[in-house]
Every structure is written in structure tokens, then in C-alpha cells.
Amino acid sequence: MFLIDTHAHLYADQFKADRHDMIMRSVEAKVERIYLPNIDHTSIEGMLALEEKYPAHCFATMGLHPCSVGKDFEKELYQIESWLEKRTFKAIGEMGTDLHWDKTYFEQQKEAFRIQAGWAKKYDLPLIIHCRKSTYETIALLKELQDGTLRGIFHCFGGSWEEAQEIIKLGFLMGIGGVVTYKNGGLKEVLPKIDMQHLVLETDAPYLTPEPHRGKRNESSYIPIIAQKVAEYKNLPLEEVMQKTTENALRLFEKA
């Protein structure tokens, strides 16, 4: 039995000094498959190099992050699209909307969302959705685009039971990360209501480090900490959480 990190930016500079050791630590912790969401044109080279070096463990996705949607977003999308034409990827992402940092380009974010959802349909790939302070808007957008073929993950889910129900109705999964270990994360109340079939695990490394490592860099080897917390809140054996989340991720990304 092994675990899957469905969301980790292991190409980030924060891993420059010990990337190989960190990946080996993760594999030793049974985190054998790690999906790498792209950000924008600046992250592609590092991501692809990592995938090439660790073909059994690291898998690239392709998309434009909402925080990289600015006035030149069409140029960014053009580069993403040319990569999608060149080779296959595991998903379209990281894409989505973000009203936390900068609201200036929200209309462009929505436009980029629609375009990328179109690519998910064209290439039959799952979406990795980022939404921050914009879950309601993102659900509305997805409702408009869902024709029964879109699938994917609401990454870093920390929403309400009402939002979880909407996501389930849309046929999407929720990515549970380090926030589950935070005292005021809110997942303690919501998780017991969500069936395991809708959940996958993620770190979002190097960000959102779980307790007791909070404040330091996050890495994929911490996935077992997250799995343990999910097991605790759902009152299930750890093995069941491991098995179900791995099955869900493989079904989504590999159609297995």
C-alpha cells in the first residue's frame, strides 16, 4: 500500500539544497506518487526536469495559476496551450480563481478558467482547481461549464459542508492538506460528513505545513501526518484512509 501527494510544488526554490534527499524521504514514507501542478511559464522547466529525473514518482500537470493571471494572461495561456499540443500531462492545473491577493484581474481569471476547462474537455484531463476566498464564485463558474465530462480536485479544501455538497454534486474531489492539522482549520466538523470516495491527500509543499512542523517548509514526506489526522476525524483505520485516497487519486489521474 502506498500514498499519493496530489499537489506539491517540488520544483520550488525552497527545495534547491536537498531536493533529492527530500524525494527519497517521501518515497520511504510510502508517498510513491507525487503530482506537480504547474504555476506559469517560469515553473515549466524545473517541473519537467523533476519529472524526467524521477519518472516513477513525479508527474507533471500543465496550467496557469490564477495568481499568475495578469494583463498578459493570453500570452501565458498560449505557452501552456503549446505544451498541451506537444505532449501529454496528468491534469490541467493549477488553475482557478483567487480573491485573496489581488482582485484586479478577476474577470481575466474567470476567462482563463473557462479556456482551461475547455482544454480539460478537449484532452480528457482532470482539473486541479485553486480557489481562495472565491469558493462560491468558483462553484458557480464550474456549474456553468460542467457538461458531465469535467472532473478534478478542489485543492486545499477548507470550506463548509454546504460547499462540500456542491463540490460533490459537481462530481469533483476535495484535496485535504496540512490545514486539517490546524486548530481552527474547520475540517474537524466537516470531514466526518464527507464520504471517503470524495477525498484525496495533498501537501501543497512548500506551503501549508502540517503540525507539528508548522512554520517550517512543507514536503511530500508529511502526507502520512495528514492521512493520520483524516483517519482520526473520520474515525477510520489509517489503512482505509490510505487505500481509499490512493484509489481515488489513481482513478482521477490514471483512470485506474
Ligand code: NI
Ligand atoms: Ni498549489
